Amino acid sequence: MAEIEKKEQQNASFAANYIDETIKADSDSRVKAFVKKFLKRKTAVLGLIIILLLVVIAIIGPSIAPYDYNEYDYMNVLTGPTPEHIFGTDHYGRDIFSRMLVGARLTLGVSLSAVVIGAALGTVLGLMAGYYGGVIEMLVMRGSDVLFSFPDILLAIAIVAILGPGIINVLIAVMVFTVPSFARIMRSATLAVKSSLYVEVAKSLGCKDSRLLFVHIFPGTIQSLIVNFTMRIGSAIMAAASLSFLGFGANVTEPEWGAMLSQGRSYIGIASHMVYFPGLAIFVTVLAFNLFGDGLRDTLDPKIK
Amino acid sequence: MLLLSLQKGANFLMSRYFIRRILETIPLMLIISIFVFMFIHLIPGDPARSIAGLDAEEWEVEAIREEYGLNKPIIVQYVDYMVKLFKGDMGRSMKSDTPVTELIADRMPQTLKLVFAGVLWAPVLGIFIGVISAIKHGKMLDHVSMLIAITGLSAPGFWLGLMGIQIFSVQLGWLPSGGLDSWKGFILPSFTMGCGIMAVLARYSRSSMLETLREDYVRTARAKGQKESMVMFAHAFRNSLIQVVTILGLQIGGLLSGSVLTETVFSIAGMGRLLTDSISFRDYAVVQGLLMLFALQYVLINLVVDLLYGVINPKIRLD
Numbered sequence: 001m002a003e004i005e006k007k008e009q010q011n012a013s014f015a016a017n018y019i020d021e022t023i024k025a026d027s028d029s030r031v032k033a034f035v036k037k038f039l040k041r042k043t044a045v046l047g048l049i050i051i052l053l054l055v056v057i058a059i060i061g062p063s064i065a066p067y068d069y070n071e072y073d074y075m076n077v078l079t080g081p082t083p084e085h086i087f088g089t090d091h092y093g094r095d096i097f098s099r100m101l102v103g104a105r106l107t108l109g110v111s112l113s114a115v116v117i118g119a120a121l122g123t124v125l126g127l128m129a130g131y132y133g134g135v136i137e138m139l140v141m142r143g144s145d146v147l148f149s150f151p152d153i154l155l156a157i158a159i160v161a162i163l164g165p166g167i168i169n170v171l172i173a174v175m176v177f178t179v180p181s182f183a184r185i186m187r188s189a190t191l192a193v194k195s196s197l198y199v200e201v202a203k204s205l206g207c208k209d210s211r212l213l214f215v216h217i218f219p220g221t222i223q224s225l226i227v228n229f230t231m232r233i234g235s236a237i238m239a240a241a242s243l244s245f246l247g248f249g250a251n252v253t254e255p256e257w258g259a260m261l262s263q264g265r266s267y268i269g270i271a272s273h274m275v276y277f278p279g280l281a282i283f284v285t286v287l288a289f290n291l292f293g294d295g296l297r298d299t300l301d302p303k304i305k
Numbered sequence: 306m307l308l309l310s311l312q313k314g315a316n317f318l319m320s321r322y323f324i325r326r327i328l329e330t331i332p333l334m335l336i337i338s339i340f341v342f343m344f345i346h347l348i349p350g351d352p353a354r355s356i357a358g359l360d361a362e363e364w365e366v367e368a369i370r371e372e373y374g375l376n377k378p379i380i381v382q383y384v385d386y387m388v389k390l391f392k393g394d395m396g397r398s399m400k401s402d403t404p405v406t407e408l409i410a411d412r413m414p415q416t417l418k419l420v421f422a423g424v425l426w427a428p429v430l431g432i433f434i435g436v437i438s439a440i441k442h443g444k445m446l447d448h449v450s451m452l453i454a455i456t457g458l459s460a461p462g463f464w465l466g467l468m469g470i471q472i473f474s475v476q477l478g479w480l481p482s483g484g485l486d487s488w489k490g491f492i493l494p495s496f497t498m499g500c501g502i503m504a505v506l507a508r509y510s511r512s513s514m515l516e517t518l519r520e521d522y523v524r525t526a527r528a529k530g531q532k533e534s535m536v537m538f539a540h541a542f543r544n545s546l547i548q549v550v551t552i553l554g555l556q557i558g559g560l561l562s563g564s565v566l567t568e569t570v571f572s573i574a575g576m577g578r579l580l581t582d583s584i585s586f587r588d589y590a591v592v593q594g595l596l597m598l599f600a601l602q603y604v605l606i607n608l609v610v611d612l613l614y615g616v617i618n619p620k621i622r623l624d
Contacts, residue, residue, distance in 0.1 A: 142332075145333055145336075146337060146340060149603055149604045150600050151558065151603055152559070153559075153562060153565065154562035154596070157584070158344065158592075158596055161592055162344060162349075163349070234459065238461055247585070261464060264467075268470055268475065272471040272475070275464070275467045276468070279464030282464065283460045286459040286460075290459050294455070
């Protein structure tokens with residue numbers, strides 16, 4: 001009798017190991033297939049390389065900047081690019097290259113944190129709306145309808161008008177307009193996953209709501225989340241730069257790219273480099289995120305081979 | 306007889322779709338009006354004090370409170386606000402002491418001209434680029450077109466505008482750097498306004514056209530020996546346009562408020578500049594009026610687009 005039980009146990013553990021290994025091998029091969037498919041998209045890879053480069057600049061920028069980003073030099077105001085100042089100097093004689101290196105952290109940091117917080121809030125709201133339905137769903141969806149009835153930039157301007165100018169308020173404004181898009185996408189993704197068999201099984205096994213939502217449903221929606229996340233970063237950078245350009249963002253001492261561009265506007269006739277370089281940096285950054293986001297979406301889309 | 310009754314049924318459903326969609330807009334507009342009304346109350350601290358300024362005397366703050374009705378219960382304030390709004394009264398500007406409606410009406414023509422200048426070419430060119438891209442899918446022309454589109458999408462419009470001023474006004478002296486006084490003055494602002502729309506539409510119409518080209522009826526049309534140009538335009542293009550209409554509506558809806566940036570770049574005294582200036586001057590009645598107007602036009606344009614969608618896509622109205 002004991003012999004049979006032992007054998008059965010052995011069989012069961014063999015089967016469990018076999019299933020685990022198959023699942024592992026399956027997920028390994030899926031990751032490999034994803035990487036292979038992604039690497040074929042040259043523009044997306046280029047986008048990723050630029051993003052990684054920007055992240056490195058954001059981290060080490062302040063320590064490799066050749067000058068102090070706020071050092072005034074009235075003997076050298078508005079000089080064009082020279083070997084000493086490769087991007088030229090601004091109306092206070094500050095080195096534009098150094099300011100941009102230091103400003104990378106600020107510019108990327110504001111947009112990234114706004115999207116991260118907005119995405120987190122939107123995701124939780126969307127998950128809850130999709131899972132619970134009823135009043136919660138109605139409130140979340142009508143709330144996002146209202147936010148959607150203001151074009152992005154107008155909503156951001158309205159929020160900054162309430163809170164007053166400043167970089168933190170720009171972050172809040174960008175965050176608020178990020179929330180509804182995630183709430184909507186996550187709601188529909190949740191609705192789709194909710195009816196899957198594995199969720200039904202987990203539910204019938206008496207799984208708690210919170211565990212069901214975050215352990216079982218959430219992973220199923222992650223694909224839509226990642227794609228939207230990458231796509232939104234580009235528009236967040238653009239919105240933050242637009243607010244700064246309108247004079248609602250960073251102040252004159254802060255080297256945020258949009259604010260630098262805004263200050264350069266008055267000198268466009270005599271020192272166009274003040275507008276050229278910060279604008280180019282914003283453009284390249286947004287382009288990189290868009291290229292990467294496009295590539296990611298196409299790679300994850302099963303319809304596209 | 307049967308045809309006639311079918312027609313009648315379709316008309317009935319069509320009108321139900323129309324009425325439902327129009328009715329749905331009413332609560333949304335009400336919520337927006339509450340949101341815009343609350344705007345003044347969301348300002349941290351005492352709104353009357355913020356409007357009067359930090360160094361204002363107590364009696365001045367009290368006068369503001371009286372004038373704006375800020376001392377009444379909030380529900381009464383909202384009802385007053387709505388009653389006035391329906392009468393076309395948006396309050397008076399603190400800065401210039403003129404009615405807000407007058408100020409807006411004064412600035413509106415400039416912004417509308419700007420929007421028109423952008424709408425005139427960008428959607429047509431965008432759809433054209435998208436369709437050509439889809440037809441030449443995977444070829445060089447497709448790659449170049451999509452590169453143009455993603456560049457247009459990623460470049461900040463205000464930066465392109467400034468670079469345009471630098472090249473065409475400062476260096477070459479061909480175009481004016483601001484104002485809309487002559488036809489030449491329209492070229493750069495129109496480019497700045499339209500660039501993003503062109504890019505978005507090129508991308509959408511490409512993917513929509515590619516999707517349509519995979520449909521069975523396109524294969525059938527080809528199989529029955531129809532000319533390729535006929536297949537492309539009579540079957541694929543017409544149907545792919547249905548999806549593009551929605552995006553076009555959203556883009557045009559966003560143009561009015563998007564003009565804020567273009568007006569700043571080219572020093573055009575339109576509604577966008579009025580908004581930014583009023584925010585800087587804490588002229589809240591004007592800000593409130595403009596927010597209301599921008600949001601309402603956005604909702605209305607979306608409504609029109611949805612109705613139009615119902616007209617061109619029978620599947621939607623029969624749902």
